[in-house]
Amino acid sequence: MDFTFPKEYELFRRMVREFAENEVRPLAQEIDREGRVPMETIKKAAALGLMGVPFPQEYGGMGGGETGYCILMEELGRVCTSTATVIGAHTGIGAMAIYLDGTPEQKEKYLTPLARGEKIAAFALTEAGAGSDAAAIKTRAVRDGNYFILNGTKQFITNGPQADIVTVMAVTDPSLGARGGVTAFIVEKEFPGFRVGSHENKMGIRGSATSELIFEDCPVPAENVLGQFGAGFITFMKTLDIGRASLGAACLGGAQAALELAMKWAKVREQFGGPIAQKQEVHFMIADMATEIEALRSLIYRTAWLIDTGQPHIKEAAMCKVFGSEVASRCIQRALQIYGALGYSRDYPIERAFRDARIAEIFEGTNEIQRIVIASNLFRPEGVRISP
Amino acid sequence: MDFTLTDEQRMFQKMFAEFALKEVQPLAEHIDRQEEIPASLFQKAAEQGFLAALIPEEKGGAGLDFVSYCLLLEELAAASMSFAIAVNVHNVLAVYPLLTFGTDGQKARYLNALAFGECLGAFALTEAGAGTDAGALATRATRDGDGYLLRGSKHWVTNGALAGLFVVFARTEEGISAFLVDRDAPGLKVGYREKTLGLRGLTCNTLYLDGCRVPAENLLGEAGKGMRVAGRTLDVTRVALGAISLGGARAALEAGVQCSIEHEQFGGPIALKQIIQKYVADAATEVEAMRCLVYRAAWLVDQGQLDTYTASVVKLFASTAAFRIANSMLQVHGGYGYMKEYAIERMYRDFRALEIIEGTSQIQRFLIARKIYKDRKLEIQP
Numbered sequence: 001m002d003f004t005f006p007k008e009y010e011l012f013r014r015m016v017r018e019f020a021e022n023e024v025r026p027l028a029q030e031i032d033r034e035g036r037v038p039m040e041t042i043k044k045a046a047a048l049g050l051m052g053v054p055f056p057q058e059y060g061g062m063g064g065g066e067t068g069y070c071i072l073m074e075e076l077g078r079v080c081t082s083t084a085t086v087i088g089a090h091t092g093i094g095a096m097a098i099y100l101d102g103t104p105e106q107k108e109k110y111l112t113p114l115a116r117g118e119k120i121a122a123f124a125l126t127e128a129g130a131g132s133d134a135a136a137i138k139t140r141a142v143r144d145g146n147y148f149i150l151n152g153t154k155q156f157i158t159n160g161p162q163a164d165i166v167t168v169m170a171v172t173d174p175s176l177g178a179r180g181g182v183t184a185f186i187v188e189k190e191f192p193g194f195r196v197g198s199h200e201n202k203m204g205i206r207g208s209a210t211s212e213l214i215f216e217d218c219p220v221p222a223e224n225v226l227g228q229f230g231a232g233f234i235t236f237m238k239t240l241d242i243g244r245a246s247l248g249a250a251c252l253g254g255a256q257a258a259l260e261l262a263m264k265w266a267k268v269r270e271q272f273g274g275p276i277a278q279k280q281e282v283h284f285m286i287a288d289m290a291t292e293i294e295a296l297r298s299l300i301y302r303t304a305w306l307i308d309t310g311q312p313h314i315k316e317a318a319m320c321k322v323f324g325s326e327v328a329s330r331c332i333q334r335a336l337q338i339y340g341a342l343g344y345s346r347d348y349p350i351e352r353a354f355r356d357a358r359i360a361e362i363f364e365g366t367n368e369i370q371r372i373v374i375a376s377n378l379f380r381p382e383g384v385r386i387s388p
Numbered sequence: 389m390d391f392t393l394t395d396e397q398r399m400f401q402k403m404f405a406e407f408a409l410k411e412v413q414p415l416a417e418h419i420d421r422q423e424e425i426p427a428s429l430f431q432k433a434a435e436q437g438f439l440a441a442l443i444p445e446e447k448g449g450a451g452l453d454f455v456s457y458c459l460l461l462e463e464l465a466a467a468s469m470s471f472a473i474a475v476n477v478h479n480v481l482a483v484y485p486l487l488t489f490g491t492d493g494q495k496a497r498y499l500n501a502l503a504f505g506e507c508l509g510a511f512a513l514t515e516a517g518a519g520t521d522a523g524a525l526a527t528r529a530t531r532d533g534d535g536y537l538l539r540g541s542k543h544w545v546t547n548g549a550l551a552g553l554f555v556v557f558a559r560t561e562e563g564i565s566a567f568l569v570d571r572d573a574p575g576l577k578v579g580y581r582e583k584t585l586g587l588r589g590l591t592c593n594t595l596y597l598d599g600c601r602v603p604a605e606n607l608l609g610e611a612g613k614g615m616r617v618a619g620r621t622l623d624v625t626r627v628a629l630g631a632i633s634l635g636g637a638r639a640a641l642e643a644g645v646q647c648s649i650e651h652e653q654f655g656g657p658i659a660l661k662q663i664i665q666k667y668v669a670d671a672a673t674e675v676e677a678m679r680c681l682v683y684r685a686a687w688l689v690d691q692g693q694l695d696t697y698t699a700s701v702v703k704l705f706a707s708t709a710a711f712r713i714a715n716s717m718l719q720v721h722g723g724y725g726y727m728k729e730y731a732i733e734r735m736y737r738d739f740r741a742l743e744i745i746e747g748t749s750q751i752q753r754f755l756i757a758r759k760i761y762k763d764r765k766l767e768i769q770p
Contacts, residue, residue, distance in 0.1 A: 131722050133653035156723050201728040203737070271521035272770050279770075281750045340519050341544050341744055346583035354585060354740070358718070359726050366722055368663050388654050388661075 005067075005301075012068055016075040019048055028080040031207035032352050037086050045087060046117020053091065055099050059107050060115035066242065066307040070249035070300055077253025081356035082207025084250040089158035089208070090114070092246045093364070094121025097167040097184060097239040101227030110165050110186055122163035124154040124187075124213050125236055131156075132369045132388070134169075135178035135233065139215060141170035141185060146222050148172070148185065150215040153197065156363070160211035161196050164189050167239075168215070169232050182232035186224040193218030204355030241317045243364055245303045248320030251328035251360050252296050258328070258335035258353060259289045265339055276338070285334040292327045299323060315377040318370040325360035325367060332357045391683075393455070400456045404463040407436060412467035419470050419589035420734045430550075433475060434505025438464075441479050442487060443503050447495070454624075454689035458631035458682060465635030469738040470589030472632045473745075477546045478502070480625040482509020482555055485566065489609035489617050494568060498553055507552030512542035512569075512595050513618055520751045521770070522557075523615065527597060529558035529565060535604050536560070536567065538575070538597040546745075548578050548593025555608065555617075556597070562612025567602050575600030586737030623696050625746050626703035627689060630682040633706035633742050637678060637713045640735045641671045644717030647724070647732075658720070667716040674709040681705055697759040704752040707742035714739040 005013070023044050031037050045051055054069040055061025062068065069091065076084035095114040098106060098121075113119040130136040139152025150170055157166075166187045173181035187194060197212025227235040263286060266277035276282045303320050306313040332353045336343035343350045361367050369388070376386035393401065411432050419425050433439055441457050443449020452460070457479070465472035483502050486494060486509075501507035518525040527540025538558050545554070554569045554576075569576060579594040609617045645668055648659040658664050685702045688694040714736045718725035725732045743749045754770045761768050 126723070129652065131653060133655075136653070203726050203728065203733050270517070271519065271524070279750070281753065336740070337743065337748070337750070340748055341514070344585050344741055344744055346585065351585045355737070358736070361719065362723055362726060366719070368661075368719075371663075 009064075009067060009071060012064060013071050013075065015048065016050065016072050019045065019050065020075045020079045024076065024083050025079040028083075028349070029352070031080060031082050032204075032356075033206075035206045036209065037080075037083050037207045041083065042086070042117065042120070051087065051090060051117030052095070052111075052115025055095070055111060055115045059099070060112040062115075066245060066304040067301065069246050070304045073246045073249035074253040074256070074300070077250030078257045079253075080207070081250065081254060081353070082205050084253070085158060085205045085208035086162075088243075088246060088250060089123060090121045092243040093123035093239050094159065094163065094165070094167055096242055097123060097226060097235055098165075098186065100238050100242075101184065101235045102186075105223070106186060106226065114165060119164035120159055120162045122157050122159040122166045122213075123236075123239070124157050124160075124166050124168045126154060126156050127152070128155050132366050134236070135182070137169055137171060137182065139168070139170040140174075141172050141183060141220070143172075143222075144219070147219040148183075148222065148225070150185065150187070150193070150218040150220055152215050154213040154215075156200065156210055157213050158208055158210055158363075160213050161199065161209045166194075166213065167226060167235075168213075168220075169236055170215075172230060172232075176230065178233045180230040183229055184226035184232040184235040185220045186226050187215075187218065187220055191218050191220060203358060204352070205359055206355075240365060241314050242307060244317040244321035244370070245300065245307060245313070247360065247364050248296070248303075248317075248324030249300050251324030251357075252293065252300055254328040254353060254357055254360075255289065255293050255296065255324075255331040258331040258350070259286065259293060261350060262286055262289065262331075262335040262338045265335075265342075282338055285338060289331045289334055292331065296324055296327045315374050318365075318373040318377075321360075321365065322367045322370040322374070325357075328357045328360060393459075397453075397456050397459065400452070401459045401463070403436075404460045407432075407438075408463040408467040412464060412471055415471075416468040416731065416734070419468055420586075420738075421588075423588040424591075425471055425474055425589045429471065430474075430505055430508070434503075437503075438475060439478055439505050439508075440483075440503035441475075442483055443499055444487075447499055447503075449499075449503050454627070455683060455686045458628065458686040461628055461631040462635035462638070462682075465632040466639040468589065469632060469636050469735070470587050472635065473587060474508075474547055474550075474590055476625065476628045476632065477511060478509040480628050481511035481546075481621060482551075482553060484624055485555055485608060485617050485621045486568065488620065489566070490568075491605070493605060494608070498568065502553065508547050508550045510545050510547040510551035510554045511621070512545045512554050512556045514542060514544050515540065516543055520748055522618065523564070525557060525559065525564065527556070527558040529560045529567065529602070531561070532601070536602045536607075538567065538569070538600040538602060540597050541579075542595040542597070544582060544592050545578075545595045546590050546592050548595060549581060549591035554595065555621075556595075556602075557614050557618060558597075560611050562610075564614035564618075565611045566608040566614040566617040568606040568608050569597075569600065569602055573600050573602060585740060586734065587741050588737075619696070622747060623694055623699040624689060626699040626752075627682065627685040627694065629742065629746050630678065630685065630702035630706035633710035633739070634675065634678045634682050636735060636739055636742075637671070637675050637706075637710040640710075640714045640717045640732060640739070641668070641675055643730070643732050643735070644668060644671065644720040647717075647721050647730075651722070651724075664720055667720055671713040671716055674713060678706045678709055695759075696755055700747070700752040700755040703747060704749055704756065707739075708749060710742055711739045 052061035141148040200210040303316040437450035440449035445451035529536040577596040582592040
């Protein structure tokens, strides 16, 4: 057992923190108000290799593995959830699907420019009638010679408006359903019949654009089938499993930031003749925050280690997502309460954190779905099949 | 024991619900987005007597008992929490202390304008350095001939930008005193409007008192007894805030239930899932508990028996439950709940304020614990 980070990860964290503090934090409020992460910021991240941290160097990545990627998400989550979401959806699910199941040619063609940050990725699974019940997707792909013709509408797609390359799940055989009837495709934004639909107006992560993606007789070359034909369900489950660990890492960063803010304020805010840090209600809240954050940190980096060493990690990744999102929400709740009325003001960063954090309990698989994943993995060896 | 409403109260309840549904509900999203309550809505409320709710009939008011008043707040809050709070700040934080502690002269001078919407009321207690520790306020009122000069600044004054009359707390030789301050009093300036997470229809402003001159006859209650005015007023408003929390929570629950019936996943409405049933059942249980607490406390107000302990219990329970319910009902909505097209998104932001405004949950817990220990001869300090 060794719980220390290797030297190269320590150096990487230092580099990422510098980027986050100097290039992202000063913009965080503006990103929220203006509703976008500046392209300039993405370019700077790309120049540092931050758009492809988990991927091998041969495909333009940094070779940082899941551990490196979780460090990136933690540090970005600490300063700006919107930026973490944009880079996270690009790396952790959009490009990740291609990395996990792409052919060498597909990786060369698509993963490389994505990992270098020359292009932006999105991951398109959710539809109006298929949220938690992802297998209920209706988008169809019908074979036509060397092409598949896609028709349908995807909803709530992070990076939708900016994405150059989208991994899309579509039904290729309705009679087979999720097991064998869904296929993953790589779609370029220039493909005819592909367009961006309406944009969502969200409570938080406002700097991260969310939109519909519409496919109207969109021809996708057969060589852009991602993974095995009919095995799209497996591709997106594998992708989402890994994405959940890094989402937990972004939550860890958000929780950590809330703790730091709460402590800073509790030290200087005086009521009843002394700093409020001296009040039990306040310092017990802070003690609970710190305890939960330590537990979360251990869970995240142990899960990253499971992924990097090729061990089973589905249950643990789901735990990272549930525990991470709920710890972050609880910590931000407490920090807001410690700030009192000022925490409710849009002039203070806690207000933004409060709005941003709430989505983590919902997106990339609601916490209800994560609990089903955890329970079904616990009960399967016992011979009990859990279905949603 | 009798838990039923009187015929009159039931009639009011119906009328309030109709008003909320017809006049307020359609504006709720507009109020949040535009960050203002249309003047026409205040006008309509005034025409219905809602801004004169607590003023006795013989003085031209609606003369509602407090139970009926809470029915009004519940219905208004179910439609728009911003509006319900603006109405309550006027009625309970401004009109109530005037009715309770004001002289006949003060009532004659102000009640009429307050009753008919010509003049909205506000309450100025909080300061930058005096939030939960309200007794630490630093605004001073010094004697100057036949009046006082007020110096200091007040923060988070709800209705600040709209109010014609402010109940202001300041330090005099005798201790903390309450004053009735006209908006056009020389030296009074309404400043910075807070930008808030929710309750965006409210105007919460900083109030600058720069040698603001107030005539001696505008002292509200006895000099040095201002904290009694504040304490009594806050007790009553905490019950009102309970009613507002109740109305909001009820509406959030309704939104969640509706969504769970309409939204289908895994081959049927999500209402068929146990976790959704748990969210709904827990929320309904809390709403019922809130209702009992709120209306018992409202009845105590009518009996002249409300105490600080009960007011704090109502406020603490109702505000925490209301936010918890907004949170769980947002979860029932899934991704839709995070989008501004759905009312639950606004409710989640609005309800979060309940745990802070008019006394944080922390000070309510202190007040509750203090009473428990005082009865056992132990003094505790905040």
